[in-house]
Structure formats: C-alpha cells, structure tokens
Amino acid sequence: MDRSIVAVVAFEGMSLFHLSVPCLIFGEDRTALGLPRFDFRLCALETGQPLNTIGGAGLVAPYDLAGLKGAGIVIVPSWRGANVPVPEHLRTAIAGAHQDGAIVIGLCLGTFVLAAAGLLNGHRATTHWAATARLAAEYPDIGIDPDVLYVDEGTVVTSAGVAASLDCCLHVVRRLFGAEPAQRLARHIVLPPHRQGGQAQFVETPMPTAPQDAWLSRAIQHVLADAAAPHSLDSVADAAGLTRRTFTRRFQKQIGTSFSRWLAGHRLSLAQRLLETSGHSIEDVARLSGFGTPVSLRQHFRIELSTTPDTYRREFAMSAEASSRSGGQLPS
DSSP states (O other): OOTTEEEEEEOTTOOHHHHHHHHHHHSSOOGGGTOOOOEEEEEESSOSSOEEOTTSOEEOOSEEGGGGTTOSEEEEOOOSOTTSOOOHHHHHHHHHHHHTTOEEEEOTTHHHHHHHTTOSTTSEEOOOGGGHHHHHHHOTTSEEOTTBSEEEOSSEEEEOSTHHHHHHHHHHHHHHHOHHHHHHHHHHTTOOSOOOTTSBSOOSSOSOOSGGGHHHHHHHHHHHTOTTSOOOHHHHHHHHTSOHHHHHHHHHHHHSSOHHHHHHHHHHHHHHHHHHHOOOOHHHHHHHTTOOSHHHHHHHHHHHHSSOHHHHHHHHHHHHHHHHHTTTOOOO
8 A cells, every 4th residue: 555645535614724734744745854755635525616615715626535546544634513424425435445455544523534434443532622522422432532632543543633633644654654754844844743642632831931831941851861861750850940749740731741651752752763763773772762671662662653673673774765765755
C-alpha cells in the first residue's frame, strides 16, 4: 500500500479549518524535509457541483469517493454533526479503503464516520470532548477515551477537535516516515514538535506565556540539557524552585499530563532520532536517551511503537537511503 497517496473526504457544509489541517501536513511539497512527494486527493462526498463551506466559500474537489481507491492514508477531517447520519455510500467507501490496507484517520467528529463504517468496534477512540458522551452512547463497543488528544490503534487513528488534529497528523507523519522528518516539518509550520496522544484535550494554560510560568521553562530546560540524567521528580521540582507537591500539581495543570509521562515521551522521541540519524549502538542509544538499559528501551518501543529499536532503525535507515536516492519519494 502506497502511504504517499493521501485521500481526504470533503463534504457540503464543512469547515475550511478542518480541511486545512490535512492540506497543511500532506498537501504541499515536503520533499526538502525528507518526506515523500504526496499524491494528495481531495474527494467530494457530493459530486457534480461546488461544495459550500462554513463562511460561504465554495470548494471544487477534483475527485469523488472513487479517489479513495489505492490511497495509503484516508482522512475524514470532520463531520456535519455528532447526530447527523453517515450516508451508506460514504460508510462503504471508508470501509473498503480500510479493507484494502489504508490507514484511516478520523479527525474531530470524523470519528463518527469511522464508527459508522464499523472500523472502531473493539478499539479505543476519541473525538471532540463535547461529543464523547454521544459517541459512547451510540457505539458501546468502542472504548472511548474522552480526555486525550489522539488515539492510534494501528490502521485506525482518531483525534480530538480542532488543534488536536494537527498533533494527530504530525504523529502519523512521525510514525510512518520517521521522527526527524516530522521534527523538521513541525519546525517548518511553527508547531510544537510533539504533544503525546495521552495529553489532555483541555489544558487551562497550554503554553508558558507569562513571567509566572518561568518555573516551567526552568524545569523543561533542566531535562533537555541532559536527557541521560535520572531526573527524579524531586530533582526537577528543585530545579523549578517548587516543592514536589506544587510542581506535580502545576505541571499536570499546565501541560495536561504527568511529568513522568512527558519525560518518557521526550526520551522516546530522542531515541527515535538517535536511531535514525546516528550509528550509536542500542546500548548507547538507551543511555543517551535516558532509558538506561536496552531492556528498558525495548520495553518502551514495544509498548508505544509496537516494534523494537533494531527493527525501527532498519526500517527508517532504509527509508532515508531510498529517499535520498529518489529526491524524497519513499517506497510504499
């Protein structure tokens, strides 16, 4: 399956913002960043006329739902509403694309389309926080995670609303094409490079913007300066100038996840980059990224990425070599 073919479903009455997220990530030439030249297909649910969008702009899609055929990534960027039925021909097209091997992504209320197509039964999923209760009531066989930014279940991926769609699409880029290209893409579009899927949807103060938030900058810089250090909760709280209890409470409120989960995510991203871009042994990667031992490194890779460090290195080393030979075009 060719993961460089990306099909996005467009429909009457959709928000241009929701559509802009997959367009921003997959719709432009990113070969200079080490990504493939995506074949980006905008596929209309309703054919034969321009689609009206929220705000009054008209939209002409070059493809109908037949454009989903052969796509390696299929994205439903939203839906008309949590209580709006999904037409049968859309359900059939989405289910068919998944059966053919596509990774199907439901952003925001697009999760309801995946659920209606039967792709989420027995899986975990999320959607916009305001619609999670409705999703749970309508689809009791889905394990609803109401608080997180996105949920990756392998061939089906779902996200929370609006800005979390960017985090989700960037996560998919990282997973399919590597941590380093994803990092470069995040910098290019001025997006924070990694927010874990388990981070909370609603964070009261999502970014440190005021002088009173300097404690957070001190804590994060303390970790970034030496990822290999132990970084106990007490030592980082001390670097922030706070008590352990106050630091724990404020970090959870500010970042939306615990310090231990954030630290594990940072170390995993660092390990991915080291495996992709250096010749360090697995032992050295474990030490430099702060996991300490190869056993701990392998455990985290198995749990979070469903692979091993050795397999990850082989796959992305081959992808990087193929990309350099073909000007950014990666194999399927």
